Amino acid sequence: MQSRLLPGLSLNVSPETVRSVRTIATRAAIAMAAVPLLAAAALTVTDKVRRRMHPLTSRFPTEKPLTEQVGDTETTVYTFGADLYAAMLEAVRGAQHTVMLETYIWKDDAVGQEFKQALIDAAARGVKVYIIYDGFANLVVPYSFFRFPRHLTQASPKTLHVLRFPALRPGLLMLDIRRSGRDHRKILVVDDEIGFVGGYNLGSLYATQWRDTHLRLQGPAVWELRNAFVDFWNRHRRPELPVLHDIGSTDWLPHLKAARNAPSELVFPIRGIYLDAIDRAVSHVYITQAYFIPDHDILAALLTAARRGVDVRVVMPERSNHVVADWLARGFYATLLRGGVRIFLYEGAMIHAKTAVIDGRWTTVGTANIDRLSLTGNYEVNLEIVDPALAGRMEDVFRMDMSNARELTIAEWERRSRIAQIGEALIAPLRPLL
Known part of the structure; x- marks a missing residue:
C-alpha cells in the first residue's frame, strides 16, 4: 500500500497489521463503554451495603390533606401515603360505574393486596374495572399477583380488564429510550368524577417511609385524567381488550390541564x-x-x-x-x-x-x-x-x-x-x- 500523503514515500501495511489495529480500536471502545458501567455497578454494590447499615427510615414532616377550589374542581394535596391510600380505597369502594387504575409499581404486600381486593370487589358488584401496570417495573413481583378471578376477566360479561405494558420493548437493545421507556404514570379515575395523580406507587413502603406528593381532583377537570388513561389504553390494548370511548368534554379549563x-x-x-x-x-x-x-x-x-x-x-x-x-x-x-x-x-x-x-x-x-x-x-x-x-x-x-x-x-x-x-x-x- 502506498501513501499518497507524502510524494515518494512508500508505506507497506500488511493485512495482519490492519486487523490488529482494528482489534485494538474495538477493544479500546469496549473498555471506554465499560468504564461507566463498572463504576455504576460499584456504586450500586456499595450503596446496598450502606443501606443495610443506615436505612432511609427516619421520620419526616407531613401535612394533613389540603383542599382548594380551582374553578369548579376541588383539589386536594396529599403528602403522606397512608392518607392518600385511604382516600383512593374509599373512592374505589364507593365506585358505581367505572374504575380506571394505572400504576408503575404495584407491590405484592399488605397495601398492594388491599388495592387488589378492592378492585376485585368492585368488579364483582358490576363496576367496569380497567387496570394498567408496567411489566418491567414489576418483574420482581410474583406474576401470580396480577392474576384475577376468571369469572371477572374471562366469563361473560367481563367486568375486569388488565393491560400489562410489556417488560421488553423494541428499543431496549439499541438503547433508544423513546422506544424502550416505561409507563411511569400513576392515575386513578373513579366514575369520571374523582381522579388522582402524582408520584405515589402502590406499596406498604410508600405508605409511611417515602415523602411523595399526589393530587386528588373532584369535578370536571377529572376528564383530563380520564382522557389520558383512555388514550393510552386504546393505543396499547391487545385485541381481546375492549375499546374505551372518548366522551369529550364540554368544560374548557385553561388553568388546569394535563x-x-x-x-x-x-x-x-x-x-x-x-x-x-x-x-x-x-x-x-x-x-x-x-x-x-x-x-x-x-x-x-x-x-x-x-x-x-x-x-x-x-x-x-x-x-x-x-x-x-x-x-x-x-x-x-x-x-x-x-x-x-x-x-x-x-x-x-x-x-x-x-x-x-x-x-x-x-x-x-x-x-x-x-x-x-x-x-x-x-x-x-x-x-x-x-x-x-x-x-x-x-x-x-x-x-x-x-x-x-x-x-x-x-x-x-x-x-x-x-x-x-x-x-x-x-x-x-x-x-x-x-
Missing part, C-alpha cells in the same frame, strides 16, 4: 411546560425532584432565571433509592451553585415528589422527573395548574420539606474528595440513558 408525554408519538409537553414557566418567573422557582438530571435547556433556563434575580431552589434527596441517579445529579451541583441556584438535600428519608411552584401562581404535580428518561422516554402525566390558592398550598408544602433538608453550599461542595470527583466523571457518560 400534560402527557407519549414518546412513541414524539409528544413531550411536560418539558415544554417547565421551560415556559421557568422563563416567565420573576420572583421564585421552587422545585422538588426525586431524580434531578436537567438537560441543557432546563439547566440554562434555571441559571438565566437566577441571573435575573429569581430565587431558584431545588429540593432533592441527599440519598435516593437510585444511587447512580444521585451521582449523575451531583455532576450538575457546581454549575447550579455557582450560577445562584440553591440546593437543599432532603435528609433521612426518600423524597419522591415531582412538583414545582413558581411565583405563587403556577403549579405542577405529576409523575415526571426532571431527567431525560422521564422527559423524552417514559409515558408520563403532569397536571399544570395556574391558581394562586393552590400554589400557596404547594409553597407551604415546599417550606415543610425544606425544614427536613440541609442547604448545600458551594464552599462545602468544592471541599468534596478527589475520589468523589473522579467517580462523578466516570459515570457522566450514562447521562443520556437517565
Whole structure:
C-alpha cells in the first residue's frame, strides 16, 4: 500500500497489521463503554451495603390533606401515603360505574393486596374495572399477583380488564429510550368524577417511609385524567381488550390541564411546560425532584432565571433509592451553585415528589422527573395548574420539606474528595440513558 500523503514515500501495511489495529480500536471502545458501567455497578454494590447499615427510615414532616377550589374542581394535596391510600380505597369502594387504575409499581404486600381486593370487589358488584401496570417495573413481583378471578376477566360479561405494558420493548437493545421507556404514570379515575395523580406507587413502603406528593381532583377537570388513561389504553390494548370511548368534554379549563408525554408519538409537553414557566418567573422557582438530571435547556433556563434575580431552589434527596441517579445529579451541583441556584438535600428519608411552584401562581404535580428518561422516554402525566390558592398550598408544602433538608453550599461542595470527583466523571457518560 502506498501513501499518497507524502510524494515518494512508500508505506507497506500488511493485512495482519490492519486487523490488529482494528482489534485494538474495538477493544479500546469496549473498555471506554465499560468504564461507566463498572463504576455504576460499584456504586450500586456499595450503596446496598450502606443501606443495610443506615436505612432511609427516619421520620419526616407531613401535612394533613389540603383542599382548594380551582374553578369548579376541588383539589386536594396529599403528602403522606397512608392518607392518600385511604382516600383512593374509599373512592374505589364507593365506585358505581367505572374504575380506571394505572400504576408503575404495584407491590405484592399488605397495601398492594388491599388495592387488589378492592378492585376485585368492585368488579364483582358490576363496576367496569380497567387496570394498567408496567411489566418491567414489576418483574420482581410474583406474576401470580396480577392474576384475577376468571369469572371477572374471562366469563361473560367481563367486568375486569388488565393491560400489562410489556417488560421488553423494541428499543431496549439499541438503547433508544423513546422506544424502550416505561409507563411511569400513576392515575386513578373513579366514575369520571374523582381522579388522582402524582408520584405515589402502590406499596406498604410508600405508605409511611417515602415523602411523595399526589393530587386528588373532584369535578370536571377529572376528564383530563380520564382522557389520558383512555388514550393510552386504546393505543396499547391487545385485541381481546375492549375499546374505551372518548366522551369529550364540554368544560374548557385553561388553568388546569394535563400534560402527557407519549414518546412513541414524539409528544413531550411536560418539558415544554417547565421551560415556559421557568422563563416567565420573576420572583421564585421552587422545585422538588426525586431524580434531578436537567438537560441543557432546563439547566440554562434555571441559571438565566437566577441571573435575573429569581430565587431558584431545588429540593432533592441527599440519598435516593437510585444511587447512580444521585451521582449523575451531583455532576450538575457546581454549575447550579455557582450560577445562584440553591440546593437543599432532603435528609433521612426518600423524597419522591415531582412538583414545582413558581411565583405563587403556577403549579405542577405529576409523575415526571426532571431527567431525560422521564422527559423524552417514559409515558408520563403532569397536571399544570395556574391558581394562586393552590400554589400557596404547594409553597407551604415546599417550606415543610425544606425544614427536613440541609442547604448545600458551594464552599462545602468544592471541599468534596478527589475520589468523589473522579467517580462523578466516570459515570457522566450514562447521562443520556437517565
